[in-house]
Amino acid sequence: xxxxxxxxxxxxxxxxxxxxxxxxxxxxxxxxxDNKDFMEGYAYRKSTFENxxxxxxxxxxxxxxxxxxxxxxxxxxxGLFGLFQF
Numbered sequence: 001x002x003x004x005x006x007x008x009x010x011x012x013x014x015x016x017x018x019x020x021x022x023x024x025x026x027x028x029x030x031x032x033x034d035n036k037d038f039m040e041g042y043a044y045r046k047s048t049f050e051n052x053x054x055x056x057x058x059x060x061x062x063x064x065x066x067x068x069x070x071x072x073x074x075x076x077x078x079g080l081f082g083l084f085q086f
Contacts, residue, residue, distance in 0.1 A: 002075045017059040035059065046071075 003012045003020045010027075014020045018035060025038035032038035039056035046052040046069070054065040066072035 004073045004075070006071060006073055017063045021059055021062065 001014060003014060004010070005012075005024075012020055012023045014023070021035045021039065024042070025032045025035060028038065028042075030041065032041065036056070039054075039059070039062045043054040043056045043062075046054050052069045052071075054069065055061040063072065063074070067074065
């Protein structure tokens, strides 16, 4: 799948939400212990500075809320008829 952070115009290809969030965590300016720690901090920042509510109970609901808030778009990485990978 192709994960695109819309405001930053950054793309990461991964087959799991967990790996995508790990990438977000590792590219963040702050140091985080794990994905759960990062998701909670990210949700807090969005709530405080942009009045967005993002759940951080697990990777699935976190990614779902990123999409609902137009922060993330997920696309299939399959090309024409699923024959080619991008």
